[in-house]
Amino acid sequence: MPKVGMEPVRRAALVEATIAEIGAEGSLDVTVGSIAKRAGVSSGLAHHYFGGKDDLFLAAMAHILAGFHDEVRDALRNAETRRGRLDALVRASFAPSCFKPQTIAAWLNFYVMAQTSPRAEHLLHIYRARLRSNLLHALRPLTGKPEAMAETLGALIDGHYLRQALRAGAMGAPEATRLTLDALDDMLEAQ
Amino acid sequence: MPKVGMEPVRRAALVEATIAEIGAEGSLDVTVGSIAKRAGVSSGLAHHYFGGKDDLFLAAMAHILAGFHDEVRDALRNAETRRGRLDALVRASFAPSCFKPQTIAAWLNFYVMAQTSPRAEHLLHIYRARLRSNLLHALRPLTGKPEAMAETLGALIDGHYLRQALRAGAMGAPEATRLTLDALDDMLEAQ
Amino acid sequence: MPKVGMEPVRRAALVEATIAEIGAEGSLDVTVGSIAKRAGVSSGLAHHYFGGKDDLFLAAMAHILAGFHDEVRDALRNAETRRGRLDALVRASFAPSCFKPQTIAAWLNFYVMAQTSPRAEHLLHIYRARLRSNLLHALRPLTGKPEAMAETLGALIDGHYLRQALRAGAMGAPEATRLTLDALDDMLEAQ
Amino acid sequence: MPKVGMEPVRRAALVEATIAEIGAEGSLDVTVGSIAKRAGVSSGLAHHYFGGKDDLFLAAMAHILAGFHDEVRDALRNAETRRGRLDALVRASFAPSCFKPQTIAAWLNFYVMAQTSPRAEHLLHIYRARLRSNLLHALRPLTGKPEAMAETLGALIDGHYLRQALRAGAMGAPEATRLTLDALDDMLEAQ
DNA sequence: AATGAATGAGGATTCATTCAT
DNA sequence: GATGAATGAATCCTCATTCAT
Numbered sequence: 001m002p003k004v005g006m007e008p009v010r011r012a013a014l015v016e017a018t019i020a021e022i023g024a025e026g027s028l029d030v031t032v033g034s035i036a037k038r039a040g041v042s043s044g045l046a047h048h049y050f051g052g053k054d055d056l057f058l059a060a061m062a063h064i065l066a067g068f069h070d071e072v073r074d075a076l077r078n079a080e081t082r083r084g085r086l087d088a089l090v091r092a093s094f095a096p097s098c099f100k101p102q103t104i105a106a107w108l109n110f111y112v113m114a115q116t117s118p119r120a121e122h123l124l125h126i127y128r129a130r131l132r133s134n135l136l137h138a139l140r141p142l143t144g145k146p147e148a149m150a151e152t153l154g155a156l157i158d159g160h161y162l163r164q165a166l167r168a169g170a171m172g173a174p175e176a177t178r179l180t181l182d183a184l185d186d187m188l189e190a191q
Numbered sequence: 192m193p194k195v196g197m198e199p200v201r202r203a204a205l206v207e208a209t210i211a212e213i214g215a216e217g218s219l220d221v222t223v224g225s226i227a228k229r230a231g232v233s234s235g236l237a238h239h240y241f242g243g244k245d246d247l248f249l250a251a252m253a254h255i256l257a258g259f260h261d262e263v264r265d266a267l268r269n270a271e272t273r274r275g276r277l278d279a280l281v282r283a284s285f286a287p288s289c290f291k292p293q294t295i296a297a298w299l300n301f302y303v304m305a306q307t308s309p310r311a312e313h314l315l316h317i318y319r320a321r322l323r324s325n326l327l328h329a330l331r332p333l334t335g336k337p338e339a340m341a342e343t344l345g346a347l348i349d350g351h352y353l354r355q356a357l358r359a360g361a362m363g364a365p366e367a368t369r370l371t372l373d374a375l376d377d378m379l380e381a382q
Numbered sequence: 383m384p385k386v387g388m389e390p391v392r393r394a395a396l397v398e399a400t401i402a403e404i405g406a407e408g409s410l411d412v413t414v415g416s417i418a419k420r421a422g423v424s425s426g427l428a429h430h431y432f433g434g435k436d437d438l439f440l441a442a443m444a445h446i447l448a449g450f451h452d453e454v455r456d457a458l459r460n461a462e463t464r465r466g467r468l469d470a471l472v473r474a475s476f477a478p479s480c481f482k483p484q485t486i487a488a489w490l491n492f493y494v495m496a497q498t499s500p501r502a503e504h505l506l507h508i509y510r511a512r513l514r515s516n517l518l519h520a521l522r523p524l525t526g527k528p529e530a531m532a533e534t535l536g537a538l539i540d541g542h543y544l545r546q547a548l549r550a551g552a553m554g555a556p557e558a559t560r561l562t563l564d565a566l567d568d569m570l571e572a573q
Numbered sequence: 574m575p576k577v578g579m580e581p582v583r584r585a586a587l588v589e590a591t592i593a594e595i596g597a598e599g600s601l602d603v604t605v606g607s608i609a610k611r612a613g614v615s616s617g618l619a620h621h622y623f624g625g626k627d628d629l630f631l632a633a634m635a636h637i638l639a640g641f642h643d644e645v646r647d648a649l650r651n652a653e654t655r656r657g658r659l660d661a662l663v664r665a666s667f668a669p670s671c672f673k674p675q676t677i678a679a680w681l682n683f684y685v686m687a688q689t690s691p692r693a694e695h696l697l698h699i700y701r702a703r704l705r706s707n708l709l710h711a712l713r714p715l716t717g718k719p720e721a722m723a724e725t726l727g728a729l730i731d732g733h734y735l736r737q738a739l740r741a742g743a744m745g746a747p748e749a750t751r752l753t754l755d756a757l758d759d760m761l762e763a764q
Numbered sequence: 765a766a767t768g769a770a771t772g773a774g775g776a777t778t779c780a781t782t783c784a785t
Numbered sequence: 786g787a788t789g790a791a792t793g794a795a796t797c798c799t800c801a802t803t804c805a806t
Contacts (some may be wrong), residue, residue, distance in 0.1 A: 113218075152370050155347055195790080
């Protein structure tokens with residue numbers, strides 16, 4: 001049964017299974033056994049490749065963030081103007097993939113973990129630094145106080161996400177996108 | 192050991208202990224035993240009064256929300272103008288009590304729980320409905336689109352809270368308050 | 383609330399509640415609390431009057447046996463002949479009251495308890511001695527080996543009871559009565 | 574510690590330990606931990622293989638019934654005549670193995686469990702159906718009412734077993750065997 | 765590489781029992 | 786007499802983790 005070159009396949013399967021399992025449960029109260037079963041491997045293998053439960057979840061969160069990063073990069077690539085870049089960043093933040101229940105569950109539990117896990121905190125820091133950098137880059141030509149505006153936009157994005165994510169039967173993305181962009185326009189106009 | 196009239200005392204002690212314990216741990220991975228010990232009672236008593244671990248946490252969160260509710264009410268009572276009411280709501284949302292580590296831990300875990308626990312979701316819904324109602328009331332005379340503005344302000348509040356709560360060595364409150372009110376002013380001005 | 387002369391009432395209520403509770407559960411895995419609640423008293427009172435859970439069950443079993451004893455006595459009182467006395471004993475053993483689910487549950491658990499509880503064993507011994515005595519008295523004029531016949535009849539009664547008691551959707555009583563009396567007649571005839 | 578091919582060994586050890594533990598206690602009030610310790614394994618393994626306490630007891634009872642089944646089959650194999658088959662069935666029912674305290678404890682608790690556990694009830698049904706079938710087969714040539722006679726013999730067997738099992742310092746087997754066969758002869762003779 | 769048998773600590777929960785009132 | 790608050794031991798079960806194969 002052991003095959004060569006299976007490692008990347010196994011790792012990917014376990015990461016996907018972890019995300020799915022946390023999504024199904026809503027919390028980190030999932031067992032390594034259930035994750036392994038979903039991935040079609042033994043529980044021992046999960047430890048073999050990831051070391052432990054926390055590492056598994058961190059890898060899963062890193063995977064989600066990497067996916068998000070890719071989406072942002074693609075969106076920015078197609079943006080022509082400064083304003084278009086801001087649009088792209090907001091739209092990517094509220095992409096359908098971000099509102100999948102399993103992604104929501106991952107994010108919320110990620111926030112919990114970030115309080116105490118330095119590694120989770122680090123991941124979160126990277127996500128925020130990237131977003132801030134992207135926002136700053138696009139905002140600088142448009143406003144005299146890009147720092148404050150970037151922080152405000154970041155808060156709007158996180159806040160709308162949190163609200164839509166936990167809104168029963170929410171439309172989610174479109175509403176959040178519209179409100180954020182409207183607020184952005186208002187704030188730019190007021191300068 | 193049994194004494195009459197102790198019920199409110201025990202309940203309060205258990206609720207406080209639950210908040211403290213969750214704050215110390217950062218997550219809901221706390222034992223009823225440790226909560227009970229902190230409250231100075233037996234683990235059995237926690238079940239006697241609250242039924243189970245979830246009920247205990249829900250009671251703790253309800254306690255936090257009630258405290259917040261009181262703070263908002265007091266702040267509003269002292270507000271003179273419409274604009275002053277908005278100020279009060281924002282300031283109350285970023286009051287020092289909200290940024291105590293144990294309050295932060297409670298909120299973050301509350302969000303996680305709200306995904307799957309109808310009772311937690313209900314509690315969250317009440318908090319949001321109250322905030323929205325308060326914001327709408329103050330915004331209506333100041334803007335032509337109070338609904339959207341209330342939602343945006345709510346998102347700003349939640350977003351800034353989330354960001355400051357998980358910001359290493361953050362000042363928290365003052366920064367969040369200032370940014371939120373500045374954004375509010377910009378948006379009102381742009382109307 | 384304390385009233386004088388309530389003791390017999392409370393005791394009776396607790397005994398009845400114990401029988402009902404064991405009947406509902408099928409086993410001795412019932413709580414003193416649930417028994418007390420059913421009896422409309424506090425759990426403390428159950429201990430006050432009976433001392434403990436086992437004592438409560440023993441009292442309940444004694445109550446059942448006493449009721450059975452009364453039924454037997456009444457039945458014998460109306461019996462005219464020797465053969466009629468045997469009939470009466472068999473019929474009383476299979477009376478509807480004996481096949482109430484709660485009575486069945488009590489008996490089966492009583493057997494379990496009799497293995498290790500001297501007091502339960504003693505109660506069982508009394509029941510058997512009485513039955514044996516009654517059977518012997520009625521059988522002596524009818525057979526040359528009354529001892530063996532009494533033992534056989536006793537076994538038939540216990541065996542049929544056990545079988546009907548645990549027979550899904552059993553008629554219970556009539557079948558057991560008929561078979562026992564038929565066997566008795568056959569055996570007497572063969573002498 | 575993990576070894577391959579140990580499953581049957583572990584299962585057997587756990588089943589034996591369950592029977593022994595219940596026998597020592599007299600009731601089902603035994604802990605999975607004590608059973609596991611007696612079997613020389615961890616408590617977790619008991620759950621791993623059997624799922625839970627009830628399943629463990631059911632497996633133990635099934636084991637006892639299987640052993641009895643084997644004894645009956647062997648006994649029947651050596652029986653030459655119809656009457657000999659009846660003898661064999663009765664003797665097997667009162668074999669020394671049936672009167673071991675642990676077997677008695679298992680049977681009595683099995684009866685209790687059969688009231689509420691469909692699986693226990695099913696097991697009991699199978700035991701009875703087999704006995705009935707065996708008795709009918711042997712009785713048909715000897716009597717005009719084999720059904721009734723089988724039921725009566727079954728009751729005699731169960732009844733004598735119950736009586737001897739709970740008879741202080743009983744001889745058990747021989748007495749029960751003799752009385753049952755005597756009654757059988759009487760009944761056959763009376764035809 | 766991969767398995768899954770095996771461990772054993774840990775925790776929620778239940779409950780008989782006690783005792784202050 | 787009567788209550789029920791309070792205890793805390795007891796137990797089932799879960800699960801991360803290890804490791805022989």
